[in-house]
Amino acid sequence: MPSQIELLEAALKAAIGRAIANGQLAGSTPESITLSRPKNREHGDYATSVALQLAKAAGKEPREVAAIIVDQLKDIDSIMGLDVAGPGFINITLKRSSQAELVSTIINAGAKFADTNTLAGVRINLEFISANPTGPLHLGHTRWAAVGDSLGRVLTAAGADVTREFYINDRGNQMDLFGASVEAGALGTAVPEDGYKGEYIIDLAKEVVENNPAITSLPEQDRQIAFREAAYTLQLADQQRVLEDFGTHFDIWFSERSLHDQGAVEHGVEKLRTQGHVFEDKGATWLRTTDFGDDKDRVLAKSDGSFTYFSSDTAYYINKRERGFDICIYMLGADHHGYVGRLKATAACAGDDPNFNVEILIGQLVKIMEGGQEVKLSKRAGTIITLEELVEKTGVDAARYTLIRYPVDTPMVMDIDLLKRSTNENPVYYVQYAHARIAAVLRNATELKISLEIQDFDPSQLIHDRENELLGKLAQFPRVVESAAQMRQPHRIARYLEELAGTYHGFYADCRVLPMGDENPTSLHTARLLLCSSTKIVIARALDLLGVSAPERM
RNA sequence: GCGCCUGUAGCUCAGUCGGAUAGAGCACCUGCCUUCUAAGCAGGUUGUCGCAGGUUCGAUUCCUGCCAGGCGCGCCA
Known part of the structure; x- marks a missing residue:
């Protein structure tokens, strides 16, 4: 069932279309129409500046254009009032009972109320965190652990087929250094230059030796590798445990080593060579990323024949695309923003559209x-x-x-x-409190045996300003989810939640929900309870999109 | 030097495709629980939207220049 906003938008488009058809307006119908909830209540339930935008093409004064559009809207049943205001805004007031139908819509749809299919059929690979398995996850990773996971939920709500992926940088010097550092910790020798320090290295060393006491008597060369591998396993397991406890689940943990083991790096280089962007210089193999706007060309294989880290990146990208992902989203820290140019260029070198197949979100540091x-x-x-x-x-x-x-x-x-x-200075409690508060009211209603059946819902009961305000806020939810998905900005969900919680608290303060004392339950009580119930559904769903719990009691 | 991000109330920050009087929380005052959860509500105080131009009916929003802060510019990983 289309939302009220969608219905209004369609009605506006139709009205403009009619005015153009009968010659009252010149120009064309805009693709989308800005409909906002005015801050000022005197400006109606919804307002649009569409007349201001059309005025120029129409060759008329904005207010005149607005009047023409208003004239075409007059017969619509759910609209109670229409005004032309200020420079040419159209203010629309809806019949309250028609707004209240939203309660049924939400209760029938449940948690799926705001789900859309705008990204249906799009396969998205969402890569985030991708830390070295050489230490615990720290605060820099934490921002992505929360935001990345939430973005995955939001994109899924918009209909996308999302795979969350963690790229394990388990290859290269840092791993060797890590192994040597843990080894030094176990043997009590000096930590290598630029090696890893910190308590956790000692703890890892102890655990490695505990699990395999014979490790210390291995020959020196084998020993360092053994330490590296054992510590790697432990550290990775630790990262996985911490993330699961944090509510962030990955579908795929992708090992950089596995790329090399499968020959994916050679395959990637060949693929790029086929596309005509690979060249040899000074004994090294290069990718001509400058063909596509990168600052400089990048080395794939060094003159000694070994592959660079960049070659892993390119191979990994190609691998993702060959696994069928349409869009590869990378969530990187600000300290890696230098990668944007080469990642985009890599995609272009592989024959892809860098503006569609690759998206890079840069997160500033915490x-x-x-x-x-x-x-x-x-x-x-x-x-x-x-x-x-x-x-x-x-x-x-x-x-x-x-x-x-x-x-x-x-x-x-x-x-x-x-x-x-x-x-309690954290807004999360403000939002969760609203949820718990509603849960308490509904529990009490059940005890009082008041009907919560949707068949007993009478929308014409909900005419209070506070009820109207709450209904308007609930109506915005699908748009918020959609814009959060499209703009890749889950924070919009949180901001919306705070507004919704605030609106509910205001409603709660002014509108008594349950019968007082011996008062008999009426259809107003039922209507308000169902309004509460639909608010609870939306709050719970929005919190779920953030990966935050919705407590029944606080 | 070049590139990316940021600059909004005392503090932390929102601000949708350019819209009406620029918002929220915290902090600071004032009211509101002998009936649903006061982790709440209502009201008050607080601004050179970094600076200067430009685009237009209209700019915190778009463009240019400048100032300030953060980050990045390897045949490292």
């Missing part, structure tokens, strides 16, 4: 304040705040919510002291 000072993070120096530590301090819900509610392209500051001190 700054941490503790004791009024910025905490500098360095994995190798061992000064890190891990995802796990953050969750211990704030809980999963608060951590996820705080990280998701800001757009990722703005740097954010997390004050650890503030999070430790008073968790």
Whole structure:
């Protein structure tokens, strides 16, 4: 069933179409029409500036255009009032009972109320975090753990077929250094230069030796590899456990090594060569990414024949496309934004459309304040705040919510002291409280044996301003989900939730839901209870899209 | 030097395709629980939307230049 906003938009388009058809307006019907909820209640339930946009093409004054459109809208049943205001805005007031039909729509649709099919049939590979398995996940990863997971949920709600993927950088010097560092920890020898430091290295060393006491007596060459592999296994398992506890699930953990083992790197280079963008120079094999706007060409294989990290990246991209993904989304930290040019160019070199097949979301870094000072993070120096530590301090819900509610392209500051001190300053509680509050009302209603059957719903009961406001807010939800999906911005869900919770609290304060004392239940009580119930559905679904729990009690 | 991101209230930040008087939370005041969860509601105070031009009916939003901050520019991974 189309939402009220969609119906209105269609009605407006039809009205403009009629006015053009009968010669009152020149120009063409716009593809989409901006319909907003005015801040000022005197401006009606919905407002549109479409007349202002059409005025020029029509060769008429905006107010005159607005009047023509209004004239074409007069016969629509659900519209109660129409006004031309200010420079040419059209303000629309709807019949309250017609707005209240939304309650039935939501209750019948349940959690699927805001799901759409705008991305139906699109296969999306969503890659995020992709940390080295050489240490615990820290706060930089945490932002993506929350946002990436939420984006996956939002895209799925928009109908996309989403695969969440974690690329394990389990190859190269860093792994060797990691192995050597753990080995040094076990043997009590000096940590190698630029090696990994920190408590966790010692802990890993102990665990490795515990699991395999014979490891220390292996020949030196075998020993370092054995340490590396054992520590890798433990560290990866730790990352997986931490992420699952955080509510972030990956469909695929993709090992960089496996690319090399399967010959995917050679295959990737060949594919690019076929496309005509590979060349040899000074004994090395290059990809001419400058053909597609990159700053400089990139080396695939060094003059000694070994492959670069870049070659893994290209092979991985080609592999994803060959697995059938239409869109590959990369979520990278700001410190990797230099990759954008080469990733886009790589796609173009592979014969793809870099503006469609590849999307790169750059997340600004999270700054941490503790004791009024910025905490500098360095994995190798061992000064890190891990995802796990953050969750211990704030809980999963608060951590996820705080990280998701800001757009990722703005740097954010997390004050650890503030999070430790008073968790109720976090908006997540405000939203969850609204949910728990509704749950309590519904529990009480059940005890009082008041009908919650949708057949007993009388929309004409909901005429209070607060009810109207709440209905209007609920009606926006499908659009919010859709824009969050299209713009890849899950934070919009959180912002909407805060508005919805606020609107509900306002309604709750002014509109008594349950009968007072010995009062008999009426159809007003039932109508309000069903309004509460539909609000609860929307809040729960929105929280679910963020991966945050919707408590029945607080 | 080049590239990306950011600059909005005392603080942390929203602001949809350019729309009406620029918003929220926190903080600070004032009211509201002998009936649904007061983790709440209602009201008050707070602005050079970094600066300067341009585009137009209209700019926080789009364009150009400048200022300030963050990050990145390897045959490293």
